[in-house]
Amino acid sequence: MKKIILALLLMAVATDNKASLLPSAYSPLSIPGDEKKVSLSGYVKDATTGEELIGVSIFIQEQETGTTTNVYGYYSLTLEPGTYTVQFTYVGYQPVIRTIKLNQDTKLDMELLSEEVALDEVVVTSVRADRQVEVVQMSTIKMDISDVKKVPQLLGEVDLVRSIQLLPGVTTVGEGATGFNVRGGNIDENLILLDEAPVYNASHVLGFFSVFNADAIKDVQLQRGGIPATYGGRLSSVLDVRQKEGNAKRFAGTGGIGVISSRLMLEGPVVKEKSSFMVAGRRSYADIFTALSSDENIRDSKAYFYDLNAKINYTINDNNRLFLSGYFGRDVMGFGETASFDWGNKTASLRWNHLFGPKVFSNVTLVASDYDYALGAEEQTNNFNWKSNIRNYNFKADFTVYPSPNHTIDAGISSQYYRFKPGNVKFVTSTNESVTDIEAKNALESAAYVSHQWDLSDRFSLQSGLRFSLFHQFGQGTVYQYLNNDPTTGVTTGSAFYEKGSVIENFHNLEPRLATRYKLGQSSSIKASYHRMVQYVHLVSNTTASLPIDVWTPAGQYIKPAKADQAAIGYFRNFSNNVYEFSAETYYKKYYDLLDYKDGAELMLNQTLETEVLSGEGRAYGLELMLRKQSGSLTGWVSYTLSKTERRVEGINSGNYYNANYDKPHDLTIVLSRQLNEKWSLSGNFTYMTGRPITYPNARFEWQGITAPNYDNRNGARIPDYHRLDLSATYDMGADSSRKWKSSLTFGFYNVYGRRNPFSVYFRQNEEDPTKTEAVRYSLLGTVIPSITYNFNF
């Protein structure tokens, strides 16, 4: 393993010195006669903004071969010298066809014109089948931020996570709950990356909105299966969110005024052709209205959130580019002097793209991120203050080598340091002060990977990868010993103290990854994939919806790393000149060593968390169908998922399999958007889902005057089905006389027919007659919610 990486690194360095004649022993993939070949490489950008475009297809007609741009907009192809017809195609952009005479290494940067900008419609025929049929990756959905903006949104607030929940294989425990569940995975099993920096809590207002300001975002990709070896550390998905680089051509801005918040994004060149910036801010203003209330208590209450995104890039020269990006966001809630609660993420990432010649692309990333919350309360003379945070420093080096059009090799190393500080609580009364300090936990997660994509023939491609992950939990810290070595007894028999830096526990795992694609024809393919993922850090939460105060904990002496194996196969077909995309995927997933909790577990501020934790396994399987139309005046998709997600934990439900909280067997989504004329466009989406599982009481009993339900069968029944229709209409007010300022108004209706979809059903004593019990439906958004948003750009 190490040898392979060493070889790749050597190769990378060697290529830089133009000495591509590596000893063949080090380069099993070098092709005879390689030295005669020349490369075609460059960046593909948007012609109006200068933004790099991710995933653009570059196709060489004569060779029937091609590649796509990487996440930095870079591509590289190695070919025999000759004359070639090169096609650049990208959804939503006008294709470009160029004839290139290639007799030496050639750099070809390309700028594509967005269809929205292009005035006259150009009908292009015989463009090859696009991405979804062509690429080896399956279970991957890329969403352009303009697609996200078309979806009708709650209160007009464009929201990435809510839009992702409309995709096949993605569910949630209920609207307004934090996070999303992918193919039976818990919310902490998604690796959420914002410019490669991990985000621990991606929600505002306890889950109603996500932290991503759509104006600052370029593109989003969700991978839910066949995850390549590049990624690791989470079991179920990778949500890769890329912020805009900033307009490199001119100063520009985008913004909006909505019901919930207002936002502004500014971008522009710093140094022409060298550097550009992007800065965006957003703030909600519910507190401005509460301040006008006549009730003192409401007037004193606070509830708002804000975020700030900033990014700057600098092109040093053709081979070196730097990106510095940051995110800072916070939620603040308070209630006069009595209570306050705030939480937020801070991330900063510095990236360095370096080309070791045209065939080797490298990226080095340094990330610092911090998630923290504080909770305070004052009641008479008692005063309470609680602080908690997770700090994370991350180093990553990724290399992509393009030795020939048929081979692409990715390799890299990464290491990240975590410091989890579950809580420091200060409790002050009139006479004394006590401090409870839960020990911080330190961990280091390291990985090395290599991934090889090999186009064996025109039809058959294979991507095989291996990731080696290594995890250390280290001191300082205290580890407790338990009776019979079983923490669930709760009886400690002793403890061991580990010095700063000494290893408490370590784990290592090999994670194989495999993906293949076989093309059936020009416009259809079948794909299969397998991956093993390992997760070393867990979100500790036993509530239906996760709370911002939920803590993360690393694997250690008692809590094992969780593992998941997933196999998937799929059929992909494009129709009518790639206007329609159809996909059908089926998967089976098996989970090992998942965390679960004892009944009535105390998870908050618990030094000995392991005493409350149980370990279980899970399985999930399903079929996902999707038909998508990405161009023309009508766009959108229809998706249907049939799935099952189950858990089995000793000590819960008599040790039998039971439905996971977010198991929703049927999930139908229709998202459509239509441009009616130059002024008006309409969007609508409809969602239907099976109600989530719930445990119903099967008896009641009375104890000291309190009537309580008794539950025996975990998640044995379901709440009523969920369905909802949202509509929105956008009126384009066009440009003003200077033709610079363009604006539009969006009118939205969320939950058009006002269905009272239950978030849950619960049971209580009747207020008048406590001997009577009743079932109560609890809906969060039980009526139609209208909204109006004013958007502008210049």
Next chain:
Amino acid sequence: MKKIFFILFTLILTTSGCEDVIELDVPEGRTRLVVDGLVADAYEVQTVKLKYSAPYFSNTETPAATGAEVIITDSKGNEFVLEEAEPGIYQSAFKAQTGTGYSLYVKTAEGEEFRSPMQRMEPVASLDTIYYEFVEKSIFNEEEGYVVVIECSDIEGVENFFRWKYFVNGEFQDNIEDLAFTNDRFVDGSQGLTVTFSSRMLQPGDMAKVEQMSVTREAYNFMNLLREQVYGGGQFSTPPAPVRGNVVNISNQEDFALGFFMVSSIVSKEVEIKPIEQ
């Protein structure tokens, strides 16, 4: 602490959340024995109440478990047989002491035998003062009136679990909001800890009494679980679970009675509400 979350979360959720009562068919579970027993040093007569559970929507009082054989044994080897004073209510007059352990044995009329483990009566922390405060009408208080406050101290260096029983004009306040208990995790050895009883607004002339109890960790866990089940179901609820107490079927450890047999030392204080000059 839970109260703080509750206030904060309801604050934003009430803006859009709504509730209504719906009809539901719920499968019937099996009938279980329900135990409500307490041995306390402050009482002359010790009482154990036995009932049965009922189908969830049966909307009648749950039936009393009559004709059972009920025995409390202590760690000194004494046995006290409890007599059925009223249907399902079993009593015996004996004095209990701190430092002594007590265990409950029940044989139901159907012949099933249950037992609780021996629990030691722990000393109770001091209940220093009781007083009351006037509360104005606001969004939290539909009516104005007086609330009762106690101040107590924690015993330093040991893990203590508190429970308070609240009585108004001699009547035990048995709403779920009145189920007051805590541990000393954040306040070990503290003095001047205040607890406010605000489940109902008192008026001048009312008599308020608070009993402070020293319960066991198991009893604390039980009340915690009970409260979660009663309140359950919201957006941030924990998974519903059987409210398993400490009374277990002798012949089958997997089978258990609902409810709890508690052992506690008790101190109490009383106060009469008199108008405070505004």
